[in-house]
Amino acid sequence: MFRYILRRLAWSIPTLLLVTFLVYLALRIGTDPVQSYRRVNPRASRAKIQQYIDVNGLDPNFVKGYFTWLKNFLTGEWPPSIKGRREVWPALKDAMANTLRLGSAATVVGIVIGLFAGVLAALRPGGRRDVFINTSAFVGISVPPFISAILLQLLFAVYWQKWFGASLFPTSGVYPAGHTGFDLFLMLKFMALPTLVVAIQIIATYSRYMRSSLLDVLNSDYMRTARSKGISERRVLIKHGMRNALIPVVTIAALDVGSIVGGLIITENIFSYPGMGLYFLKSFGEGDFPLLMPWMVVIVASVLFFNLIADISYAWLDPRIRLE
Amino acid sequence: MSEKILEIRNLHVTFETPSGPLEAVRGVDLDVSAGELLGVVGESGSGKSVTFLATMGLLPTRAKVTGSVLLAGEQLIGASPKQLRSVRGRLLSMIFQDPLSALNPVHRIGNQIAEMLQSHQALTNREAQTRAVELLDIVGIPQPTDRSQQFPHEFSGGMRQRVVIAIAIANNPKVLIADEPTTALDVTVQAQILEVIERVQERFGTAVVLITHDLGVIARVADRVNVMYAGRNVEQGTIDSLFDHPSHPYTRGLLASLPRPGMQRLKPITGFPPNMLNPPKGCAFHTRCEYAAEVCKLDLPELQTFGDLQTACVRAKELPRAEVLS
Amino acid sequence: MAFRRFVSHKAAVGSCFVIATLALFVVLAPFTARYGVNQSVQAPPNSFLSPRGNAWLGTDDIGRDLYSRLIYGVRVSLLIGLASALISVTLGALIGAIAGFRGGKFDDIMMRVTDLFLAFPFLVTLLVVRNVLGALPWMKPITGEMNSVRFIIVLFGIFGWMGVARIVRGQVLSLKEREFVEAARAVGASRRYIIARHLLPNSVGPIMVALTFSVVGAIISESTLAFFGYGPQAGDGATSLGILVGQAKGAVQTGFWWLAVFPCLALIVIALSINFIGDALRDATDPRLDRGA
Ligand SMILES: Nc1ncnc2c1ncn2[C@@H]1O[C@H](COP(=O)(O)OP(=O)(O)OP(=O)(O)O)[C@@H](O)[C@H]1O
Ligand code: SF4
Ligand SMILES: [Mg+2]
Numbered sequence: 001m002f003r004y005i006l007r008r009l010a011w012s013i014p015t016l017l018l019v020t021f022l023v024y025l026a027l028r029i030g031t032d033p034v035q036s037y038r039r040v041n042p043r044a045s046r047a048k049i050q051q052y053i054d055v056n057g058l059d060p061n062f063v064k065g066y067f068t069w070l071k072n073f074l075t076g077e078w079p080p081s082i083k084g085r086r087e088v089w090p091a092l093k094d095a096m097a098n099t100l101r102l103g104s105a106a107t108v109v110g111i112v113i114g115l116f117a118g119v120l121a122a123l124r125p126g127g128r129r130d131v132f133i134n135t136s137a138f139v140g141i142s143v144p145p146f147i148s149a150i151l152l153q154l155l156f157a158v159y160w161q162k163w164f165g166a167s168l169f170p171t172s173g174v175y176p177a178g179h180t181g182f183d184l185f186l187m188l189k190f191m192a193l194p195t196l197v198v199a200i201q202i203i204a205t206y207s208r209y210m211r212s213s214l215l216d217v218l219n220s221d222y223m224r225t226a227r228s229k230g231i232s233e234r235r236v237l238i239k240h241g242m243r244n245a246l247i248p249v250v251t252i253a254a255l256d257v258g259s260i261v262g263g264l265i266i267t268e269n270i271f272s273y274p275g276m277g278l279y280f281l282k283s284f285g286e287g288d289f290p291l292l293m294p295w296m297v298v299i300v301a302s303v304l305f306f307n308l309i310a311d312i313s314y315a316w317l318d319p320r321i322r323l324e
Numbered sequence: 325m326s327e328k329i330l331e332i333r334n335l336h337v338t339f340e341t342p343s344g345p346l347e348a349v350r351g352v353d354l355d356v357s358a359g360e361l362l363g364v365v366g367e368s369g370s371g372k373s374v375t376f377l378a379t380m381g382l383l384p385t386r387a388k389v390t391g392s393v394l395l396a397g398e399q400l401i402g403a404s405p406k407q408l409r410s411v412r413g414r415l416l417s418m419i420f421q422d423p424l425s426a427l428n429p430v431h432r433i434g435n436q437i438a439e440m441l442q443s444h445q446a447l448t449n450r451e452a453q454t455r456a457v458e459l460l461d462i463v464g465i466p467q468p469t470d471r472s473q474q475f476p477h478e479f480s481g482g483m484r485q486r487v488v489i490a491i492a493i494a495n496n497p498k499v500l501i502a503d504e505p506t507t508a509l510d511v512t513v514q515a516q517i518l519e520v521i522e523r524v525q526e527r528f529g530t531a532v533v534l535i536t537h538d539l540g541v542i543a544r545v546a547d548r549v550n551v552m553y554a555g556r557n558v559e560q561g562t563i564d565s566l567f568d569h570p571s572h573p574y575t576r577g578l579l580a581s582l583p584r585p586g587m588q589r590l591k592p593i594t595g596f597p598p599n600m601l602n603p604p605k606g607c608a609f610h611t612r613c614e615y616a617a618e619v620c621k622l623d624l625p626e627l628q629t630f631g632d633l634q635t636a637c638v639r640a641k642e643l644p645r646a647e648v649l650s
Numbered sequence: 651m652a653f654r655r656f657v658s659h660k661a662a663v664g665s666c667f668v669i670a671t672l673a674l675f676v677v678l679a680p681f682t683a684r685y686g687v688n689q690s691v692q693a694p695p696n697s698f699l700s701p702r703g704n705a706w707l708g709t710d711d712i713g714r715d716l717y718s719r720l721i722y723g724v725r726v727s728l729l730i731g732l733a734s735a736l737i738s739v740t741l742g743a744l745i746g747a748i749a750g751f752r753g754g755k756f757d758d759i760m761m762r763v764t765d766l767f768l769a770f771p772f773l774v775t776l777l778v779v780r781n782v783l784g785a786l787p788w789m790k791p792i793t794g795e796m797n798s799v800r801f802i803i804v805l806f807g808i809f810g811w812m813g814v815a816r817i818v819r820g821q822v823l824s825l826k827e828r829e830f831v832e833a834a835r836a837v838g839a840s841r842r843y844i845i846a847r848h849l850l851p852n853s854v855g856p857i858m859v860a861l862t863f864s865v866v867g868a869i870i871s872e873s874t875l876a877f878f879g880y881g882p883q884a885g886d887g888a889t890s891l892g893i894l895v896g897q898a899k900g901a902v903q904t905g906f907w908w909l910a911v912f913p914c915l916a917l918i919v920i921a922l923s924i925n926f927i928g929d930a931l932r933d934a935t936d937p938r939l940d941r942g943a
């Protein structure tokens with residue numbers, strides 16, 4: 001197991017290189033960083049432009065440029081943002097921290113509620129509870145996050161205040177303007193709506209996964225064997241049902257990081273929540289190459305990381321899987 | 325005749341299906357004596373599995389079960405779930421058709437046996453594991469100590485069926501129901517599994533109900549036979565009398581379709597099993613019976629004693645004696 | 651059997667009616683819309699009318715009738731959804747069938763590529779691929795201008811094949827093992843013949859399901875892109891569901907609720923209906939369900 005993990009980690013280095021190269025290519029072609037720089041800094045001198053090209057690895061030769069970029073990236077010589085004022089790492093760090101907070105809150109809330117709802121639905125398939133959970137989940141996955149975000153915002157930003165005089169949940173930022181220091185309660189209040197939006201998606205997805213997975217398991221022969229032993233129904237469900245039902249769900253969960261991050265990007269933008277999503281959309285809109293590349297590296301690395309987690313937890317739950 | 329350990333009386337099982345109620349078992353009477361090996365035969369869909377799943381209380385809740393099942397004098401139909409649980413695995417165990425999927429893939433073999441032991445006996449984990457290894461040895465698994473630490477996917481089909489048997493006999497039950505325990509296995513393995521079952525029966529005095537399609541198997545191992553058709557038992561008796569002079573036309577058909585040395589052509593029963601959503605009136609076999617007459621379509625024939633056989637056929641007495649077979 | 655099962659899915663039957671009605675409305679747009687797509691009902695400065703008799707769903711920032719614009723917008727969105735779904739499903743079915751049937755290197759590479767794309771945050775990939783597609787000069791004749799509806803259709807068309815390819819590949823892999831294909835192969839039928847005669851027809855169910863889900867996917871993606879300002883351009887007053895939903899963002903702050911609520915509702919109704927249809931189709935064509943009650 002340990003050796004397997006080491007080998008996977010070793011393999012992830014070439015993968016990272018390859019994928020970042022592809023990302024580099026896509027950004028070079030898609031956002032034309034030099035052109036963007038000229039647009040943002042119309043009065044930049046020729047020398048300034050050349051310097052921007054040099055530090056960012058924007059050589060006309062893509063391969064050469066990529067390796068320049070890579071060298072600077074690895075040695076920590078990260079060029080400042082396109083406007084030349086912002087250091088990239090502090091911005092990226094803050095964005096990561098904020099997104100990690102929002103993302104993990106939403107994921108934990110979403111997965112716990114989602115799995116629970118899925119189990120409740122599967123225990124009495126076709127019953128009223130099942131129909132309710134299943135239909136809600138269906139609506140949940142059909143409504144894109146920006147729609148639920150807008151509608152929630154409309155309700156809480158505008159109408160709650162109109163109807164009840166005070167706003168219940170703020171709808172933008174992490175803290176009110178001008179706030180300094182740490183305030184957990186205030187932060188939770190600000191995080192409530194964005195968390196809800198992302199969690200809705202997760203709840204909907206996972207209750208469906210869990211339901212169908214558990215239904216498969218409940219119909220399987222070994223559940224009948226377990227019952228024929230005369231052990232309690234609860235033990236049958238937990239000891240024999242749950243673990244088997246979780247195997248496919250856990251695998252999907254770790255692979256779902258992409259879609260969760262996707263939901264985060266949209267949600268953060270709508271709630272002006274200063275995380276990775278807002279960071280991305282801003283820098284993408286400006287063609288801010290120095291900000292974009294490190295962001296992409298973080299995303300690629302986390303996708304690889306969670307892939308590994310998926311495989312490990314899969315093998316851990318299912319003895320039929322051999323990690324070799 | 326020794327004492328009756330399992331008595332099933334007038335058992336009915338009805339499933340609610342989207343196309344209406346389906347009565348899969350329609351009044352089965354059946355006895356199992358202590359220590360005997362009872363064979364149950366019948367076509368696919370005749371209600372063999374459902375009868376014994378109902379006995380075990382393992383049918384889904386949407387199945388309606390009525391009648392009486394007495395196990396060592398204890399009524400199981402309508403018993404509380406708790407009462408049923410205390411019987412299942414202790415007095416009454418079942419082996420299922422498909423050994424490949426009957427074991428939980430994520431738990432070790434030893435633990436799956438130990439779970440059965442500990443659910444009815446106060447044993448420490450260590451004791452249960454030791455006992456599990458002994459059981460593996462009893463059902464003929466080599467290197468039982470190592471094997472008990474493995475997972476089901478590391479076992480072959482035949483080995484898995486042995487494990488299932490080990491689980492079933494762990495608490496030394498009074499009755500062991502084996503529902504087509506060899507159907508999914510290849511021929512040589514089938515014989516070995518049957519041997520294991522016979523050995524268990526002899527060694528522990530367990531009564532065995534062996535459900536099968538294979539009359540040849542029955543002839544080899546069973547003491548008595550029960551023939552089922554369309555959710556009813558149509559004939560039962562000792563193995564000798566049934567094979568010597570079957571009296572129910574369906575049993576005769578079954579025997580005639582057996583491959584036998586010296587006979588070239590098999591004579592399968594013509595026609596198809598009835599649709600259980602809408603079974604034929606009267607004797608359900610009349611659609612396929614060569615002796616069928618108008619009286620057969622009136623009432624469900626009840627079991628009647630003819631010598632050492634019990635037969636549910638209104639015309640049993642008038643029929644020509646079956647030619648002696650074999 | 652399959653049809654009976656579909657019809658027994660009540661929500662799906664209802665959804666069919668909803669979609670049919672919508673389709674009728676948008677096809678007959680010149681009659682069903684009350685105003686032209688770019689026609690002002692109310693001149694500034696009081697251009698925001700709340701819902702009322704002469705503007706059922708209110709008006710937007712320059713006084714245009716939201717109801718009429720919704721009809722035209724849904725028309726564009728349905729067009730985008732259908733056209734791009736057709737492209738991506740055709741592509742995906744072909745690639746998936748070939749990958750599943752040939753196996754080997756081609757299959758490996760295809761699956762790696764789709765893995766990569768599917769693992770990435772969807773919106774990021776979509777935006778990056780959009781920009782790359784727009785920057786390729788040799789694609790211009792096919793895609794047209796970057797903010798045209800045609801561009802969006804091509805973008806979603808070549809973007810959406812991956813999910814479909816996976817489904818069809820899985821289907822092909824399982825069909826490949828079945829007797830009739832074995833038999834065809836034993837008789838010496840060519841690979842092309844087997845794909846065309848046996849594998850594709852047997853994958854019709856999953857492909858239909860993929861098609862419906864692609865339609866929703868494209869409609870939602872279009873809205874998402876437009877919402878973030880990367881969709882088709884609103885020039886000439888042309889519109890789409892995405893553009894209308896995009897206006898909703900501003901409406902939230904200003905309190906013109908109808909501009910947010912109605913386009914969002916329209917999108918929800920469409921997405922939900924098509925999803926219901928897809929779901930019922932999946933159940934209806936799933937051979938595994940033939941056994942159970
Ligand atoms: N859970 C269920 N729901 C509805 N009908 C069922 C269910 N289980 C069994 N049946 C029906 O009950 C009838 C008897 O089934 P049963 O499984 O007892 O047959 P069997 O004699 O064991 O056949 P086989 O030899 O194939 O195992 C069949 O018609 C079957 O379709
Ligand atoms: S009752 Fe009639 S139909 Fe039924 S087995 Fe006897 S003779 Fe045949
Ligand atoms: Mg059976």
